[in-house]
């Protein structure tokens with residue numbers, strides 16, 4: 001029992017943090033050894049079982065990543081970009097696998113993560129669910145089969161608390177479509193249309209975002225041509241799908257060499 005991999009969950013009070021804590025507690029393959037929250041949060045210093053409305057479980061919520069990561073074989077991190085960048089260096093120092101679900105990362109942020117991955121295993125994906133990772137592979141295949149007569153438009157919908165757009169998932173799907181077409185997403189991405197935008201450029205990959213209510217996450221990839229349309233869709237109805245994927249990644253990463261990995265690696269979804 002005691003030699004099961006120890007997992008630390010960052011952002012423990014968050015929507016995903018609570019999902020992850022429950023997933024780790026329910027797993028027979030690992031144990032919860034720490035929970036982190038930001039300094040000043042009212043959960044700090046309390047037993048996480050109690051803050052989540054149940055009995056004490058002997059894990060105190062901390063705001064000290066150095067001390068908390070020292071106990072971990074893996075850190076599962078669904079927080080915010082600035083927090084994730086700091087955690088990457090500290091998780092590498094602690095030799096812990098860093099599973100990153102945080103979205104809204106800039107190119108510069110990703111360069112920092114790549115630097116940390118020279119010394120540590122980092123698994124990062126804008127969406128950790130099996131369904132979306134499979135959808136990304138399908139998107140790549142369909143995009144490769146069709147030419148630019150088919151306009152590609154990606155639509156995403158999320159709850160009203162979400163702070164970043166396009167979603168990490170939409171960007172993953174955009175990357176997959178661009179890869180299928182043999183182009184760089186940077187060169188063809190068209191997001192945030194508003195006003196007199198001019199006509200759509202042939203070959204562009206468009207993004208639109210909806211924010212409302214408690215939508216967990218919905219993504220469509222539309223291939224629209226004259227006379228016909230194809231739509232690939234994923235609908236998430238339960239955040240447990242993301243937590244399940246993240247936990248799988250944390251365990252998968254235990255015997256891997258330092259490097260940057262994604263959920264295609266974890267799930268064995270090659271080309």
Ligand SMILES: NC(=O)c1ccc[n+]([C@@H]2O[C@H](COP(=O)([O-])OP(=O)(O)OC[C@H]3O[C@@H](n4cnc5c(N)ncnc54)[C@H](O)[C@@H]3O)[C@@H](O)[C@H]2O)c1
Pocket residue numbers: 010011012013014015016017036037038039041078079080083100101102103104125126127128129168242
């Ligand atoms: N990759 C995926 O599969 C996936 C799935 C769902 C959500 N997400 C992403 O995960 C992130 C979190 O989403 P959420 O809905 O849980 O958000 P949330 O706002 O409910 O939770 C974020 C938590 O992180 C905490 N936090 C922020 N800075 C911190 C710090 N420095 N130290 C410790 N804790 C800190 C906050 O206090 C909060 O509790 C977002 O970027 C979201 O897009 C990814």
Ligand SMILES: O=C(O)C1=N[C@H](C(=O)O)CCC1
Pocket residue numbers: 103126127158162166167168169170216217
């Ligand atoms: O709730 C969120 O925030 C989600 N974020 C990820 C994204 O940006 O794609 C995954 C879906 C839920």
